[in-house]
Amino acid sequence: MDAVRFVQISDTHILRDYGKAKLCFLDSSPHNPPQILRVVLKNIAGKKDKPDFVIFSGDLVHEGDSEDYALFRRIVDETLAGIPAFFALGNHDCKEAYYQGFLREPARPSYYSVELRGLRIIVLDSAMEKNPAGSGFIDETQLAWLRGELGRKNGLGSILVLHHPPCDELKAGILPYCLKNSLALKDILKGSDVRAIFSGHTHENSVSIFAGVPQFTTGSTAFGVSIDEHDMCFTNQYTYNEALINGEGLYVHEEIFSADLKILARVSLADLMKTMEGVNP
Ligand SMILES: [Fe+2]
Numbered sequence: 352m353d354a355v356r357f358v359q360i361s362d363t364h365i366l367r368d369y370g371k372a373k374l375c376f377l378d379s380s381p382h383n384p385p386q387i388l389r390v391v392l393k394n395i396a397g398k399k400d401k402p403d404f405v406i407f408s409g410d411l412v413h414e415g416d417s418e419d420y421a422l423f424r425r426i427v428d429e430t431l432a433g434i435p436a437f438f439a440l441g442n443h444d445c446k447e448a449y450y451q452g453f454l455r456e457p458a459r460p461s462y463y464s465v466e467l468r469g470l471r472i473i474v475l476d477s478a479m480e481k482n483p484a485g486s487g488f489i490d491e492t493q494l495a496w497l498r499g500e501l502g503r504k505n506g507l508g509s510i511l512v513l514h515h516p517p518c519d520e521l522k523a524g525i526l527p528y529c530l531k532n533s534l535a536l537k538d539i540l541k542g543s544d545v546r547a548i549f550s551g552h553t554h555e556n557s558v559s560i561f562a563g564v565p566q567f568t569t570g571s572t573a574f575g576v577s578i579d580e581h582d583m584c585f586t587n588q589y590t591y592n593e594a595l596i597n598g599e600g601l602y603v604h605e606e607i608f609s610a611d612l613k614i615l616a617r618v619s620l621a622d623l624m625k626t627m628e629g630v631n632p
Contacts, residue, residue, distance in 0.1 A: 354597040355468045358395055358402045361551030362571030363388050364413040365423045372413055382587055384573035385426060391572050391608055392430035404467055405434055408551035409441025409514025420452030440478045441514035442485040462493050469506035475513035477530055487515025487530040494535055501543040508546040516550040516568050517561050537562040547601055556590055556605050567592055567603050
């Protein structure tokens with residue numbers, strides 16, 4: 352069986368009008384998140400090897416209303432052309448507006464699991480508690496549901512999608528920005544069939560191991576974040592992850608998209624292979 356191919360997009364922070372938000376620096380072309388998202392998704396859907404599905408790991412809008420979610424929905428529908436997509440909520444999301452503007456149905460639990468090509472996709476809601484630091488939390492009801500769900504093993508195993516990265520002692524310095532009750536999740540994941548965790552929130556790419564499971568964060572399609580000794584800098588580096596998974600392995604690749612990206616040279620793959628063969632006879 353061919354590997355399952357999927358894409359992780361995160362922190363799209365869609366708004367119709369950034370002028371009303373603290374993110375007003377985004378409201379100018381080409382740093383226009385709705386437009387960037389359109390280009391990124393169109394590009395993904397146009398690839399020869401289309402993904403089997405796309406996951407969005409939260410902060411879909413930037414504290415927007417149902418109209419902003421409706422805009423987000425239009426962008427997804429117009430660009431992904433029927434590629435299945437699954438959505439987690441982040442600390443900037445508003446559940447009521449999400450259900451009204453995006454799902455167009457009454458509120459229901461925002462955590463769920465689906466199976467696609469033998470892979471179980473488990474979407475968690477780590478934005479259950481609003482708090483100023485924006486850290487995440489998963490309550491007992493959801494943890495009990497997850498424990499029950501993972502009691503049954505799946506063909507290709509499972510992936511976990513949530514906004515706030517779980518973290519342990521190694522990342523204690525950034526604990527306020529992580530999943531507050533990471534240790535409770537760690538206990539549940541031990542011995543489970545979870546093959547990888549995909550989260551967002553940090554607007555930075557990272558790879559770590561949590562409960563023995565590889566964890567990937569990806570950057571944002573709205574703005575990148577770079578933190579130095581004194582400041583947090585917002586940048587125009589947009590990234591997302593492309594992933595492949597089969598029975599044996601997992602491969603995750605960071606794709607960078609920048610309006611200022613300069614292609615320095617273009618070499619045909621066929622020519623490149625010939626050159627390599629010449630170098631390594
Ligand atoms: Fe975000």
